[in-house]
Amino acid sequence: MNDQNTLLQIDGVTKVFPGVRALDNVTFSVLAGEVHGLVGENGAGKSTLMAVASGALVPEKGRVVINGAETKGDTDAARRLGLAIVRQEPALMPDLTVAENLYLGVPIEQRPSLMNTAQWAQQLLRQWSDDVAIDANERVLSLNPEQRFIVEIVKALAAKPKVLVLDEPTEHLLAEDVDRLFEHIRKVTAASCSVVYISHRIREVQKIANRLTVLRDGQGQGTYDAAGLSEQQIVELIVGGALDREFPAKAGHERAGVVLDVVSLRGAGFTDVSVQVRKGEIVGLAGIDGNGQREFMRALAGLARSRGSITVNGIPAKIQTSQAAAASGIRYLPGDRHRDGIFGELSVRENFSLRSLPFDSIHGWINQRSEARRTKLAVTGFAVKTPTVETPIRSLSGGNQQKLVLASVLASNPEVLLVDEPTQGVDIGARMEIYKVLRQAAAAGTAVIVVSSDALEVAGLCDRVSIFSRGHIVKELHDTAVNENNITSAVLTATTERERGSASIPGFWKWASGDWAPLVMLALAVCALGIYATHVNDTYLSARNLSGMLALVATLAIVAYGQQALMLVGGIDLSVGPLMGLMVVIQSFFLNDGASMMHQLSGWVIVILIAVAVGVVNWILVDPFRLHPMVATLATYMALQAASLLLRPVPGGLIADSVVEAIGTQAGFVPVIAIFAVVLAVALEFALFKTRLGLTFRGVGSRVEAARMAGVRPHRTLLAAYVGCSLLAGVAAVPMMAQVGSGDPSSGINYTLASIAAVAIGGASLFGGRGSFVGSLLGALLIVQVNVVTSFLDIGDSWQSYLLGGMILASVALYSKSREMAVAK
Template identity: 45%
Template sequence: MVDMLRDGQTTGAATAMSPSAVEPAVGVADETSGRTVLRLDQVDKRYPGVHAIKSVSLSVREGQIHALVGQNGAGKSTLVGIAAGSVHADSGTVEIDGESTQSPTPTWCRERGLAIVYQEPALLPDLTVAENMRLGMPVHARPAIGDQIAWAEEILARWSSVASIDARTPVRELRPDARFVVEIARALAERPKVIVLDEPTEHLLPPAVAELFTLIAEHTAAGGAVVYISHRLNEVKQIADTVSVLRDGALVGSFDAEDVTEQDVVNLVVGRELDRTFTRVTGADRIMGEELFAVTDLSGKRFDGIDLTVRAGEIVGFAGVEGQGQRDVLRALGGLGGHSGTVRVGDRTIDPSSPAAALHGGVAYLTHDRHVEGVLSGLSLRENASLSALGRISTAGVVSRMRERKLTGETFRSMRVKAPNDEVDIATLSGGNQQKVVLSRVLLSDSDVILADEPTQGVDIGAREEIYSILRKAAAAGKAIVVLSSSAAELEQLCDRVLVFSRGQIARELVGDDVNEHAIAQAALSATHSREKAGTGTGRVNFWHRMSRSDLTPGAILLIATIILGIIAATQSDTYLTGRNFSLVLPLLATLAFFAIAQQVVMMIGGIDLSVGPLAGLLVVVASFILSAYRTPVGMILGVIVLVVVAAVVGAVNWSLITVVRINPLIATLVTFTALQGLALLMRPLPAGQIDPFFLSYVSGVWGFVPVMAVVAIVVAVVLEYCLFRTTFGIKLRATGSAGPTAERNGVRTRWVTLGAYVGCSVLIVPAAILLMVQSGTGNASIGDSYTLASIGAAVLGGASIFGGRGSFIGAFLGAVLVTQINTVVQFLGLPLYWQQWLLGGLTIVAAAFYSKSRTLTERS
């Protein structure tokens, strides 16, 4: 095979190694055995400036593991995204289990038996593990919502020896390895005809990898098929039956795995003969300087008494079984973990209390979780890379675009970043190219010390060697470098010394000839007799821990604040706790509560509706026309239906501006705000018209001193809270706000969920407008204007996130209660009206700070 590849170089790599140019005798996979469960036929995909997939045809047969390999940017993830329906091809056909289509969707693919584990898990951070697992299942295989926790725990029990994960835990609190376990467990639970695994072992620990391979073998033995994408050729050779190679978007060929060596595959991947033999360059071959980085008695939550020195030009490795404290030490030195002790860079003592402080002190940290901590989505490659070098490319705070482009351009070329240009969004790049850009940011900081946490995670063979070379060059330039890697072979190739961790301490130091793969692995395994499970990010939590991270926690805080204010008012005035006072205050509370609940609906998807106030005014004006003539119950019902239709139309207009026209929600609803206000004033320039008194008396009924509409507001809040967590639409609403693109991958039609949210918000303004009619009795166009900001404030007080995915309708109601209580108590205490704003603002800051701090502490723990 290798000889044939060498001969082919004279006629061009692409031609020489095309399927037609390689004889079956030397490795072309036999496509005739077994039933085909996945077929891609002439699939083609272009992006601006990039021909990502070039008329690829590929077949996957039942009972087999079909490996797909290639360099970063070769098109692997794009191809499987097309197969899974998350990427739309320009042309071509996808066939799953005999059914074909040219326009697959995630739901269509899932229902026909294809499951996929993406390189970045398609999990919604604000949903629990159980909710994520259920949402990702085909409709026919989903358990009842009430049974989802027990169902998820049963599936995760298979992984209990390597992962301890509470099904009630929000995914945002899981460590990266635990997220991958959840994603893989969910996909296998579907019992799909074909499962696609895109770099599944990048974040898994060795025990979890072994468990995965066991489950894959069971899946194929039962007649299922696996498409396995990996840069780890030893894994490919270990488990694959067929190997297909992609290069520059084209299929080079498909080969029987037993007929090709790792070297053959490497040569196919890169398109040339690549010598993988590596001569280690150590400190003995370089000139080392004085001690540059020194750590004394460093202690933290999972480590203690760490002493470490690194000389200029030296590369020191961190090794050990995962969970022994090595990553915690590295993150603490990078400013991402609490610690005590002394850290020196050169002759300066620094305090890496934050990433910014560490960077200022000359320490740059490369994260192992680029998706969460490394990549700045929405910014270009140039902006991502130059962020740490702004001081070098600016004068008096003004960035020189010429210097920036030159600096980043040279770095990208040296690292062979594959992208149409430096201005494209980094999110459009493959995972390996994103890793190169994040690494370039670290290098451009020109720090004295570089802390590299899994520097080659998710990159291909060729790029891995390039990163090794870059780190060696940085060391040769006088940098002190610390590398943490789960690969003993990688540490052997890079490091001058290796420190092996056990139970939070340095158990052994390897130097000289002892820095080899066998010795490193042996030291890691013999240095500890106990190991943490993968993904022990949470485990079981007690009641108080769960309450501290609950979306109801802010509401509980507000309730306590409301009671305290009530006690203060009651001690100062005998009329506070009277039926007359409550009969005056509760209608105002009910009005604001409906506004806050309505606002909470759109805030769940990350939007804010500025038009709610003018919409209420418009509805009051419309009512002054249509509810003045009707005096029968049927007439009143018809009038209310008209108001609901008007509100729904306004919600649909907001949705169209945001989703179809793609205007920012704030701008879109501000446009609607102005239009509704103008229309209402056009209809009633001054308050006029009388709303039917019989209708007003009917809707303003009371039970004792409690208005009926106040009770209705409580019922609506409780019902919506239940729906938010116990109905399919509620879970989809939270999923859309948590991570819209990921929700799409899970089959959620976010466009229609967004439509439901904006229409629902507008319809919930109808009862608020009816209460305003009771207050005015006439058509008043501006009566609702003051409620826009008040509704947002109440919802935020109740725990709503402006980014979506989190919030509580009960919390929004209690936010309205607190705002109303503040306004009432200020009057009873005889304080100036500005005290309303002071109290409201102060309590908002205190509540938000407490809630944010408690959630941060929970997530860190």
């Protein structure tokens, strides 16, 4: 082989996980301008090998050479050398827009100005398709699975890679988009790019690949010319021998009783759908995606609203919620297992038993031995490759996750089984096992309904097929008419148009999930409360009252900015209040009347150093030591408060009048510190949405692993957030100094919860990725306003707590609901 033509060379790579040798001395090379297929069963090591190639995993032995340069387990180095990868689960940050994800996904030198990102991204999307139904300004969380995959592919192509890795790229794509993908593959290989194509769909590999390499149990089984092997030969190489590829025999069901009877069901995306499923029968739903078949299935599962008549074994079924549907015997196997099928942090055992807990519990107490025994039987029966049943399910391959979810659903003994894409991401051998299991479930009396984009799968598995078009069943195929050609023909002749566009989201909820909604609603609340207070007591708008309010708002707003910066990356800091108090206590020893300029300057240097040190300590506890942010910063809270009490057991040490007057300088009746707080909010807001630093903060908070794959350094970002939060708390201590006037060790305590409340009311996500500094400013204004108004109205201090608590609950509930409504189903 000519080394000059080899763009990716993997030599003797071995990768070991606890209890598993995922790769064993694997060698693999890809030539310039070729499509190299990489095939094997689930768990064979395909994705692991490409993770090693991309630098996401570091092997125990071996080396990776990209475009002539060796990498050392560094994702940034692999990206710079020209490797781009499309993963089975798109590495996108859900709270960022499509444009922002594309921006972070390409090398720095290819990025446009952040001012022009949306236009640039839309042009990239149009290169995929002239009529692409994806808005570059949409957040990724509102895209459906197919759209997310298209964005992931466009992101990889936009990087202009020398080596392009496609890991199961077509699992969520329609046939027309598969054709588009193949066109793009041919274009990039014509420009001497290398493509590694990983897929369980053997026909696709044969169609697009020049050569293919087979992996089995972490070992290479040879490299072959793709054109020189038949489909059956490839399958036998994958499984290590001959495989029965016949679908299980279809059972006669003409006289069998009806298990599921659906009459005139209607809902979003479908109308007046009637279906019957008899014992021993599997019914398939086919049609161009977006024509109602999946919406109908989700409605049956209780995941979408619907109206109509449904009976299960003659008993009326309730499907208002998924819990009600499950109680009626209806269970659903989702197609998007990463979002809807698994609990990533829980073990294999827990994921299996969750859907059938009554089998392992006595009076609500779980018998873990029973759980483990049933899970081991399922793992064996479904050939799930896992080190132990206690292994977190997120560490399993996609196909093994799918098999375990199916085993979990069937373990609940459902009356009706709804299956969306039963073999998505599953290897050839496992597919046959799943087909047999579904046929056995039907024979045992379960009504089985299957939605699949694979016409051959529908034909081989199903007894009867209903064709959907524009929300209606327009044709039904029976008996010998159920074959691949008839299904494809019926789908294409029923409709030649696909209804495009994002999921239907009510206008209000779409607006409420955006960045402007919290600002508008807060502004309206502030105005309404101000108008009411003025109506009751006209001194509310006096210059003296407004000046005092604005000074308090500035103090709370500035510390809230620090809290917001940290919450953007998924953190929180309970220590900001005691840190502010400590700053005031320390300065009470330095900023006294008669103190020299050098003495005062020493005080400022000390408090700045302490603020930085506190931020670093918090980061060390949270990141390297992996403590929960609330636990870590609560410890810092207590340590700082103790330090303040040691220095000033009782309030003392008057701040010099000259310092107080300088801090309290006003422009008219407006404190200069309030003007500073407003300018700072606008500057930080601009930085958040229009600079790379702001984008990395939101990216890390949205999905840290996807941000890391995009070249962001999460550890550095988190360090910057903690240090920035502490520094802003130190800045907020300056106006507080003028308000307190002496070294009071308890002066800052209330600012911890108040700063969190201001950020929450301002529309921030408690999980990271979303927020607004202007929102934090308005949140601080509303909190101070409530405190002042209750005094003016003489309604008691308790109402401050009632009103603030109600506002926080309302804000968080509205945000959570709008986020839920904005997520594509």
